[in-house]
Amino acid sequence: MIVELVSTGTELLLGQIMNTNAPFLSARLNALGFSVVYQTSVGDNRERMKNVLQTAIERADIVITSGGLGPTQGDITKEVTALLLNRSMYLHQDSAEQIERYFAERRLCMSENNLRQAMMPAGAEIIKNTCGTAPGVIVEDQAAGKIIINLPGPPHELTAMFDASIAPYLKERFGIQGVIVSRVLRTYGLGESALEERIKQYILSQSNPTLALLARSGEIHVRITARADSETEALGLISELEGQIRPHINEYIFGIDNETLETIVGKLLIANNLTVALAESCTGGLVTSRLTDVPGSSRYLVGSVVCYSNEIKINQLGVPAAIIANEGAVSRQTAEYMAKGIKDKYSTEVGIGITGIAGPDGSTEGKPVGLVYIAIAGPGGIVCHQHNFNGTRADVKHRTALAALNHLRQYLLTI
Amino acid sequence: MIVELVSTGTELLLGQIMNTNAPFLSARLNALGFSVVYQTSVGDNRERMKNVLQTAIERADIVITSGGLGPTQGDITKEVTALLLNRSMYLHQDSAEQIERYFAERRLCMSENNLRQAMMPAGAEIIKNTCGTAPGVIVEDQAAGKIIINLPGPPHELTAMFDASIAPYLKERFGIQGVIVSRVLRTYGLGESALEERIKQYILSQSNPTLALLARSGEIHVRITARADSETEALGLISELEGQIRPHINEYIFGIDNETLETIVGKLLIANNLTVALAESCTGGLVTSRLTDVPGSSRYLVGSVVCYSNEIKINQLGVPAAIIANEGAVSRQTAEYMAKGIKDKYSTEVGIGITGIAGPDGSTEGKPVGLVYIAIAGPGGIVCHQHNFNGTRADVKHRTALAALNHLRQYLLTI
Numbered sequence: 028m029i030v031e032l033v034s035t036g037t038e039l040l041l042g043q044i045m046n047t048n049a050p051f052l053s054a055r056l057n058a059l060g061f062s063v064v065y066q067t068s069v070g071d072n073r074e075r076m077k078n079v080l081q082t083a084i085e086r087a088d089i090v091i092t093s094g095g096l097g098p099t100q101g102d103i104t105k106e107v108t109a110l111l112l113n114r115s116m117y118l119h120q121d122s123a124e125q126i127e128r129y130f131a132e133r134r135l136c137m138s139e140n141n142l143r144q145a146m147m148p149a150g151a152e153i154i155k156n157t158c159g160t161a162p163g164v165i166v167e168d169q170a171a172g173k174i175i176i177n178l179p180g181p182p183h184e185l186t187a188m189f190d191a192s193i194a195p196y197l198k199e200r201f202g203i204q205g206v207i208v209s210r211v212l213r214t215y216g217l218g219e220s221a222l223e224e225r226i227k228q229y230i231l232s233q234s235n236p237t238l239a240l241l242a243r244s245g246e247i248h249v250r251i252t253a254r255a256d257s258e259t260e261a262l263g264l265i266s267e268l269e270g271q272i273r274p275h276i277n278e279y280i281f282g283i284d285n286e287t288l289e290t291i292v293g294k295l296l297i298a299n300n301l302t303v304a305l306a307e308s309c310t311g312g313l314v315t316s317r318l319t320d321v322p323g324s325s326r327y328l329v330g331s332v333v334c335y336s337n338e339i340k341i342n343q344l345g346v347p348a349a350i351i352a353n354e355g356a357v358s359r360q361t362a363e364y365m366a367k368g369i370k371d372k373y374s375t376e377v378g379i380g381i382t383g384i385a386g387p388d389g390s391t392e393g394k395p396v397g398l399v400y401i402a403i404a405g406p407g408g409i410v411c412h413q414h415n416f417n418g419t420r421a422d423v424k425h426r427t428a429l430a431a432l433n434h435l436r437q438y439l440l441t442i
Numbered sequence: 443m444i445v446e447l448v449s450t451g452t453e454l455l456l457g458q459i460m461n462t463n464a465p466f467l468s469a470r471l472n473a474l475g476f477s478v479v480y481q482t483s484v485g486d487n488r489e490r491m492k493n494v495l496q497t498a499i500e501r502a503d504i505v506i507t508s509g510g511l512g513p514t515q516g517d518i519t520k521e522v523t524a525l526l527l528n529r530s531m532y533l534h535q536d537s538a539e540q541i542e543r544y545f546a547e548r549r550l551c552m553s554e555n556n557l558r559q560a561m562m563p564a565g566a567e568i569i570k571n572t573c574g575t576a577p578g579v580i581v582e583d584q585a586a587g588k589i590i591i592n593l594p595g596p597p598h599e600l601t602a603m604f605d606a607s608i609a610p611y612l613k614e615r616f617g618i619q620g621v622i623v624s625r626v627l628r629t630y631g632l633g634e635s636a637l638e639e640r641i642k643q644y645i646l647s648q649s650n651p652t653l654a655l656l657a658r659s660g661e662i663h664v665r666i667t668a669r670a671d672s673e674t675e676a677l678g679l680i681s682e683l684e685g686q687i688r689p690h691i692n693e694y695i696f697g698i699d700n701e702t703l704e705t706i707v708g709k710l711l712i713a714n715n716l717t718v719a720l721a722e723s724c725t726g727g728l729v730t731s732r733l734t735d736v737p738g739s740s741r742y743l744v745g746s747v748v749c750y751s752n753e754i755k756i757n758q759l760g761v762p763a764a765i766i767a768n769e770g771a772v773s774r775q776t777a778e779y780m781a782k783g784i785k786d787k788y789s790t791e792v793g794i795g796i797t798g799i800a801g802p803d804g805s806t807e808g809k810p811v812g813l814v815y816i817a818i819a820g821p822g823g824i825v826c827h828q829h830n831f832n833g834t835r836a837d838v839k840h841r842t843a844l845a846a847l848n849h850l851r852q853y854l855l856t857i
Contacts, residue, residue, distance in 0.1 A: 040478045042469030054457030068481035311734025312727025315748045319726025330754040333730045333746035
């Protein structure tokens with residue numbers, strides 16, 4: 028089954044908003060076994076939308092539109108759909124009442140325009156919108172064997188409606204048996220092409236499960252997707268392939284599915300009954316902020332010091348002034364003193380010290396922008412890692428934060 | 443002039459990547475006075491790409507493709523372009539040499555495939571790629587009055603090539619006189635619809651300059667764009683409109699163009715010769731991290747304490763244990779003691795204390811998730827603001843950080 032996605036809205040053509048609906052729908056539809064082969068965007072213009080939908084319905088079996096279901100004169104997607112499939116429009120009573128209720132409950136004034144949202148193509152299936160006022164629509168042209176589905180434009184309404192109503196409809200309508208299950212192996216520390224090189228044979232030879240590599244802000248995700256009659260069977264296929272590829276990349280896998288570096292670190296700290304404190308210089312609190320993104324992180328994170336000035340490093344963390352004078356604020360020794368200092372001061376089992384040059388200024392001879400030291404002090408002794416990161420100030424901060432979280436993870440695995 | 447954008451690449455149809463090229467090109471082309479009326483995505487399939495480009499060249503004057511210029515067998519955009527415009531392909535010697543040089547300089551092994559990138563449609567203008575190996579292509583069909591432009595897919599290559607070569611070509615080719623200048627008024631504190639309500643009359647009545655509202659992670663940007671014969675004239679038009687709308691929204695405007703809340707705060711601290719330190723609880727270091735995103739922030743940011751535990755609040759910041767016991771760790775009094783405590787401890791002129799409940803757990807009777815206190819102690823005395831934010835843990839942290847930076851900005855404006 029060939030699917031074409033048609034996104035409507037002049038704001039797309041002006042480049043004012045990013046189209047997130049198309050990748051969402053594409054991923055979902057591909058997982059269900061449909062082939063999305065065209066994605067088209069068109070503005071709120073009757074003639075052009077009609078032409079685009081005409082072309083779409085000729086070259087695809089299913090056309091899914093997003094946007095243009097609202098109450099304004101520019102919202103014309105349902106009308107154009109009705110026109111193309113030779114349907115009249117009528118006021119759908121249930122939808123009208125629901126819209127009236129929506130306004131009454133919020134004590135808002137409803138204008139006549141709002142009832143446009145309840146005008147529907149004859150013979151359409153009306154799909155409830157659980158997150159907004161505009162219902163969705165499914166219109167089937169039995170004779171031609173074509174289907175047009177109109178979804179609302181706001182991403183949270185569209186995603187909720189697709190998962191709650193459209194996916195089940197498509198599965199039943201096309202007798203899609205079984206389930207599709209994905210597992211994501213999240214990796215850090217190896218580049219995309221190097222990772223691909225190691226597991227290339229599995230990427231090329233697999234049709235079920237399939238393997239995909241996705242770069243996600245410093246991490247590479249390996250997604251395994253299996254189709255099978257039952258979830259158990261799908262999980263079996265996934266585990267089998269996972270068992271084959273793990274030996275090639277195992278040291279870089281830190282978690283699966285929604286696990287982040289900070290949730291994994293949190294679990295390891297809880298499992299080992301350890302608390303942690305940080306002394307951050309070049310990252311300015313970013314690593315602590317990421318650790319505290321995890322609900323319940325107050326169980327193991329006691330606190331941190333952001334020590335931007337040398338005085339704070341000396342007075343608050345006990346870094347010897349002579350070390351800073353002789354070795355520099357950005358040095359292995361300073362990082363180690365910071366880690367020990369914060370550990371003692373905040374009475375934790377683990378302390379982390381991070382110092383570096385985020386740039387664009389601040390480099391000195393032999394110490395370029397991007398030079399970073401990350402020290403960890405704890406039950407496993409003191410270790411310190413040196414890095415030379417590339418990129419902007421924001422890049423250096425982000426890469427340092429990822430590296431620090433990953434070093435902490437590895438440290439906790441070895442104690 | 444009607445433009446159609448054609449994005450190629452199977453990864454788009456699988457929903458694996460976001461299409462950022464289409465909004466970039468749309469915004470740039472609209473600013474030049476072109477009308478982008480269709481955006482189409484198609485995979486690396488010869489037949490389908492040919493049909494899509496055929497349709498595009500029929501309904502548009504200019505077709506701009508992105509992607510498919512690489513060295514693999516799946517990179518077919520130039521071939522399909524040549525086919526449609528009846529051109530043969532030839533090896534472009536300069537491009538071939540440049541690619542060979544690129545590999546030699548990096549001591550990489552070049553495969554025969556890489557020379558595919560130097561195969562060009564006859565009569566095409568070849569556009570240098572300053573960020574990668576695949577040159578761009580402009581092919582004009584004089585008789586039909588149509589133009590096809592092939593750009594590389596990687597966003598940083600495409601944006602650089604468009605600005606350096608394609609925009610100047612289009613301006614000269616279509617005799618686009620004058621300049622287009624934008625200014626962004628960045629606002630915080632008023633919702634999009636409320637802001638729109640205040641300046642609606644100017645949005646509706648303007649054609650030059652135009653006004654657009656853009657929501658950007660908690661801020662609303664008001665973009666004024668003017669077209670004129672000279673930059674001076676355009677800036678005059680912008681300033682005139684800015685003068686008209688400012689009285690309606692002035693208290694919410696914090697900066698223009700690339701100014702962020704943290705750069706503005708930094709400038710105010712420098713102008714007043716003040717230093718600052720923070721005590722962060724619920725934000726976990728996020729506010730300090732944002733302040734240190736500004737190059738040179740070490741001039742005014744001395745350091746911070748992330749005080750997740752009550753012990754740190756008491757022992758390191760001097761919050762009286764009785765206050766925490768009686769009023770709670772999340773209270774106006776605790777926030778104020780934190781602000782004063784960090785100011786004294788780190789010997790700064792300004793101290794900030796932030797405490798709240800980021801959720802999802804931690805709410806108590808009368809203290810719901812999202813309750814946040816932000817205190818500022820400094821030359822202007824002590825002030826404390828209470829907020830009740832909605833949303834996830836990440837939302838609450840983000841909204842608290844924005845509010846804290848804005849409160850600090852307002853505080854510094856009044857001293």
